[in-house]
Amino acid sequence: MRDLATEFEAERGRLLAVAYRMLGSRSEAEDAVQETWLRYAAALADPAARAEIRQLHAWLTTTCARICLDVLRSARVRREAYPGQWLPEPMVTPLDAGPRTDGFAPDPAERAVRADQVSTALLVVLERLTPEQRVAFVLHDVFAVPFTRIAEVLGTSDAAARQLASRARRAVNAPEAPRHTADAAEQRRVVAAFAAAAESGELAELVKVLAPDVMLIGDSGGHFPAARRPVVGADAVGRFILGLFGRAGRYGGLLRARPVLVDGVLGLHLETVHSDGRPLRLVSSFAVHEGRVAGVFNQLNPDKVGDLPPLDADDVWPLRW
Structure with missing residues (x-):
């Protein structure tokens, strides 16, 4: 045997x-x-x-x-x-x-x-x-x-x-499918620019790093409020992202973040507190194509990210690269 x-x-x-x-x-x-x-x-x-x-x-x-x-x-x-x-x-x-x-x-x-x-x-x-x-x-x-x-x-x-x-x-290979073609160096540059723009709170700055047809998908498994359909377009996705980070600040919980690899691609592990007091853990992964974010994939279903170890005091927002 x-x-x-x-x-x-x-x-x-x-x-x-x-x-x-x-x-x-x-x-x-x-x-x-x-x-x-x-x-x-x-x-x-x-x-x-x-x-x-x-x-x-x-x-x-x-x-x-x-x-x-x-x-x-x-x-x-x-x-x-x-x-x-x-x-x-x-x-x-x-x-x-x-x-x-x-x-x-x-x-x-x-x-x-x-x-x-x-x-x-x-x-x-x-x-x-x-x-x-x-x-x-x-x-x-x-x-x-x-x-x-x-x-x-x-x-x-x-x-x-x-x-x-x-x-x-x-x-x-369909044109409407989110494409990820960036190497590690380009991923780091684009994701860092994305995080800085989200931190700034300026829609115009965030739109600059988003592809015109960028798509955002969020999976909460019904545990938290989330868009039931993909959010498409730089302006719509930008407003959604800024609203997400704004809500995190209003909830009063310390927003923590750590750059990680998600399925081998640069992403973010974030933690905050939901409005009802529940801890909210989020794993964001990105599709990066031609120097811009072409896709944002937010996984916040506790059944899928609940086993991750918690972030610590050094994992602060804004990010430390």
Whole structure:
């Protein structure tokens, strides 16, 4: 059994990366990988099933993808009943990603996901795809799985699998989809300018760092007031952001902030107090394209950010870079 576990553990990080991109949820990805392990152990106990495992890497990927496909199909029903807008569960890690003692040190799941970065912007676009399109796109375009094997996962033909991936690719590259193309240096410059403009309270200054078609999405899971539809356009998003920071000041709670990596991209971890006295934790991630903020994604659902360690007294606003 130890040998089986050793073989599986060597593949776990990659499987977590596959599952997270498909599901947009760390907890669901971990559950999918655990289910993959159970099926692997059961298959090796059955001589007939064991004979089907010719390439462990391929077999595990196919099995995990099938599990994720089932989850995605059931998730569509859950998401349709979700209160307000839905955003993926953020993978938050420190800027240096080095060993820390405050609970932010990346575990194997986080390292696996960040090894081949995927931005929140991409996960948001992937959420618009059908389960079959998402599986085909992630397996082929991200992990280079051949269409023959993808067709096996989807129970369709090679040609149909290619078509699904092609449609997904068009959606990902659509003009209206939020785009993130900035390297680390540009992300830092633009996000710092965004934070300074938000602190200034001047709409004109904030609009300068926002793309004309910038989109803001907020996920509170129904726990806090949040826009039920995306806010679109530099002026509308700018006013919303200034209102958000203004409310934080009026609530009387100390606004704390720390730059972090969110799904491998520069973002902000913020904490304040809501008007009803409840602590409010917010993780903001950004899409940065052509020197401006093209997307703002605010995750404030306590079910998705509640496990983050609290900020400390050194994490003050305005930000210290």
